[in-house]
Amino acid sequence: MKVAVDEDKCCGAGQCVLIAPEVFDQRDDDGIVILLEPEPDADQHAAVRESAAVCPAFAIEVIEEA
Amino acid sequence: MCQRDDGGISTYKPRLVTASGHVLIVGASAAGLSTAEALRRNGHQGRLTLLDAEPHLPYDRPPLSKQVLAGAWEPERARLRGQAQLEALGAEFARGEPAVALDAAERTVTTASGRVLRGDAVVIATGLTPCRLPGQDGLAGVHVLRGLDDALALRALLTAGTRLVVVGEGVLGGEIAATARGLGLEVTLAGMGRAVLGDQLGDEIGGLLTRTHAERGVRLRLGAAVDALTGEAGQVTGVRLAGGELLPADAVVVAVGCRPATGWLEGSGLTLGDGVECDARCRAAEGVYAVGDVASFVHEGLGRRLRLENRTNATEQAQTVAANILGADRPYAPIPYFWTDQYDVKIQAHGLPSPAAEVAIAEGDPEQRRFAALYREDGRVTGVLGWNMPKQARLLRQRTLTTPPLPPT
Numbered sequence: 001m002k003v004a005v006d007e008d009k010c011c012g013a014g015q016c017v018l019i020a021p022e023v024f025d026q027r028d029d030d031g032i033v034i035l036l037e038p039e040p041d042a043d044q045h046a047a048v049r050e051s052a053a054v055c056p057a058f059a060i061e062v063i064e065e066a
Numbered sequence: 067m068c069q070r071d072d073g074g075i076s077t078y079k080p081r082l083v084t085a086s087g088h089v090l091i092v093g094a095s096a097a098g099l100s101t102a103e104a105l106r107r108n109g110h111q112g113r114l115t116l117l118d119a120e121p122h123l124p125y126d127r128p129p130l131s132k133q134v135l136a137g138a139w140e141p142e143r144a145r146l147r148g149q150a151q152l153e154a155l156g157a158e159f160a161r162g163e164p165a166v167a168l169d170a171a172e173r174t175v176t177t178a179s180g181r182v183l184r185g186d187a188v189v190i191a192t193g194l195t196p197c198r199l200p201g202q203d204g205l206a207g208v209h210v211l212r213g214l215d216d217a218l219a220l221r222a223l224l225t226a227g228t229r230l231v232v233v234g235e236g237v238l239g240g241e242i243a244a245t246a247r248g249l250g251l252e253v254t255l256a257g258m259g260r261a262v263l264g265d266q267l268g269d270e271i272g273g274l275l276t277r278t279h280a281e282r283g284v285r286l287r288l289g290a291a292v293d294a295l296t297g298e299a300g301q302v303t304g305v306r307l308a309g310g311e312l313l314p315a316d317a318v319v320v321a322v323g324c325r326p327a328t329g330w331l332e333g334s335g336l337t338l339g340d341g342v343e344c345d346a347r348c349r350a351a352e353g354v355y356a357v358g359d360v361a362s363f364v365h366e367g368l369g370r371r372l373r374l375e376n377r378t379n380a381t382e383q384a385q386t387v388a389a390n391i392l393g394a395d396r397p398y399a400p401i402p403y404f405w406t407d408q409y410d411v412k413i414q415a416h417g418l419p420s421p422a423a424e425v426a427i428a429e430g431d432p433e434q435r436r437f438a439a440l441y442r443e444d445g446r447v448t449g450v451l452g453w454n455m456p457k458q459a460r461l462l463r464q465r466t467l468t469t470p471p472l473p474p475t
Contacts, residue, residue, distance in 0.1 A: 011128070011405055012412065013378065014460035031412070031456025053104060053385060056377045056405075058126065058146055 001045050002063040003052075005033045009059035016051035016060060023048055024060075033059060078345055081353035083187045083391050087112045090175060090185030092165045094118035096126060097358025097380035098191035099146055102157055104388030114157040115183060117175065119164035119192075122214055123152065128377050130217040131241040132407055136248060137221060141214055165192070170335040170351040187391045190331070190342050190356040194324035194375065199233065201295050207302035208295060208318045211238060223317040226250035231305045231313050233292055234321035235262045237406045240275065242319050244408035247282050254313050255279060256287040256305060263406070267413075268421040271439065271451060274432060275408065282409055287313065324375065326360045341373045346397040348387045357387045367399040376404035401467050405456075411435070414456050416463040419449030429458050438462055 003023065012031030016024040023044055025034040040048055052060040083089060089105055091098045094116040102114055118124070124146045133139035152159065160177070167176040174184045196210040209220045224230065228251045232243045235257025243255045259265050261272030262279055280286055291308040295318065305313045326341035336350050337343040341362035344350045348363050356363075358380040362373040374383075379400065386398040405414045423441035430437030430453075438458045441449030447466040452459025 011407070012414070012456035013403065013405060014456060015378065015403075017460065018464070026457040026460065028457055030454075031414075031452075031460070049107060050385070053100065053107065054378070054381045056128075056381060 001040060001042075001048065001065060003035060003038050003040060003048055004061040004063070005035045006057075006059045006061070007032050009057045011057045011059075013056050015054050015056065019051045019054070020044060020047035024051065078347075078349040079352050080347070080349070080390065080393070080395065081187065083110070083112070083353075083393075087186035088184070089114050089187045089189065089391060090173075090183055091116045091189040091191055092168075092175060093189075093191030093193055093358070093360075094120070094124045094159065094161075095191065095193055095358070095380070096124075096146060096377060097193070097360075097384050098189065099124045100381040100384035101189050101191065101357055101388050102155055104385050105391065106155060108388055108392050110388075110392060112186075114155065115160065115185070116157055117160045117163050117165050117177060117183070119162070120213065121162040123147075123149070123161075125214050126377075127212075130214060131211055131238055132245055134214070134217045135211070135221050135224070135242065135245045141218065144214070164330070166330050168331055168334040168336070168354075170354050173353050186353065188354045189387060189391070190350065190354070190360060191358050192327040192330070192360050194359045195327045195329075196320070196324045197322050199292060199295060199320050199322065201297075202318075202320060204300065205295055205297045205302045206300055207316060208320060210320050211242060212324070220317070220319065224249050224251060228252070228316045229314055230254070230317050230319065231256060231315040232319045232321060233257065233305060234319075234323070235259045235288060236265065236321060236323065237263065237404070239319070239321035240279070240408050241406060242321060243279060243284050244282070247279075247284055248409070252285075253283070254285040254287060254305075254315075256290050256292065256307065256313065258289065258291055260289050262286075262288070263413075264421065267415065267419055267451065268423065268425060268441075270425045271413075271419075271453070272421075274453075275411070275413070278409060278411055278435075287311070324359070326362075326373070328360065340371075343371070346399070347390050347395065348383060348398050349390070355387045355391065357383045363398055365399050366397045372402070374400075374402050376402065378403045401463065410454075412452075412454055412456060414452040414459050415449060416451075416459060417441070417447070417449035417467045419451055423448055425451075428462055430455055440466060 196212045202208040262275045264272030296304045342356035344363045346364040365372045419441040436454040439451045
């Protein structure tokens with residue numbers, strides 16, 4: 001799995017950090033998403049998919065392995 | 067059939083949709099589309115139909131009053147998903163096809179063109195209808211802002227020097243006023259409340275936001291009811307307040323709130339109160355669910371009904387609805403959350419901040435326009451607010467708000 005984030009779309013909600021703190025963080029100054037792990041381990045995949053699904057700005061793209 | 071211990075709160079029987087069942091979703095905006103995606107992600111392989119009154123591909127609403135209205139984003143950028151992603155869903159999209167009736171017992175939906183569709187599960191995601199002012203429909207230059215077409219029509223009027231009156235001091239009214247000031251319009255914001263967002267966030271935070279608007283050159287007429295719209299030859303010329311003052315206007319935006327779009331559900335057999343009344347599992351009847359702005363659900367943590375008009379609720383509730391359709395037994399008990407961006411101010415509100423609460427600054431400094439605050443009622447934290455401090459507000463939320471239960475209000 002590969003993860004990409006769109007900082008321009010991100011509204012700093014932090015939903016992703018609540019769900020998958022090992023993969024996402026937020027910048028201190030404006031709350032915009034920081035991608036900690038662009039190729040997360042398998043045990044993180046479900047949380048990453050959930051993060052992408054609830055992101056209110058649809059700013060997280062998950063590319064599943066073919 | 068799954069086992070439940072519902073304590074009398076969950077009133078409708080679950081109805082398991084098998085892998086080959088048909089899920090019919092009415093409304094393809096954030097809540098409806100997220101439900102469809104969550105169904106597929108959770109393994110639903112059966113038929114999936116999304117009916118939508120909108121002719122457009124599904125789009126997001128928060129940018130409409132900001133980036134789209136400002137012209138910074140072309141409408142395509144507000145799309146929730148690209149064409150390829152929508153196709154990958156394997157769903158039938160019926161666009162420009164409003165639902166006009168539901169038979170909840172039969173789970174049949176009739177569309178405006180006369181089609182009748184039957185679902186093994188039906189999901190109601192029809193959102194909101196904006197309230198209008200008497201007399202606005204016959205007047206050119208008066209707009210509501212709910213859909214993409216509304217935003218584009220309004221955007222065409224927002225040229226520098228235009229006199230715009232925004233009626234309504236809530237989230238939408240505040241955002242539109244801010245966007246219009248950014249475009250160089252003469253903006254007046256009129257509303258019944260004492261402060262911008264005062265009804266949502268109280269006088270203290272609302273007062274600070276009101277000052278922000280004043281500093282940016284918005285003329286404020288708060289605590290003022292609208293008496294009438296004035297017009298000449300079918301074109302709006304102004305807004306007359308109850309006190310008699312006339313606010314001259316070339317364009318008027320009416321942002322005085324919305325109602326759940328439930329008109330089509332009269333006679334459906336569902337209970338309609340403030341929205342479609344659901345149990346704690348978001349079920350409105352056996353096999354019938356509601357999601358998003360239109361859904362009134364029992365929040366088990368609060369022990370009362372809640373209906374949330376915010377963007378995060380649409381997607382979060384969709385996860386629960388999709389899981390329950392496929393046989394889970396998940397109550398929906400979220401920590402509510404909304405955000406608003408006005409000028410360079412990013413406000414994030416977690417929990418249930420209310421004008422009744424005491425507000426205490428927890429971090430930062432309001433004078434620096436960067437702080438986080440806690441809302442307390444009866445000594446318990448009921449809400450967390452971030453003002454240009456989104457990360458700190460989220461951390462405070464994690465420390466102070468739990469789900470369930472939230473403190474009763």
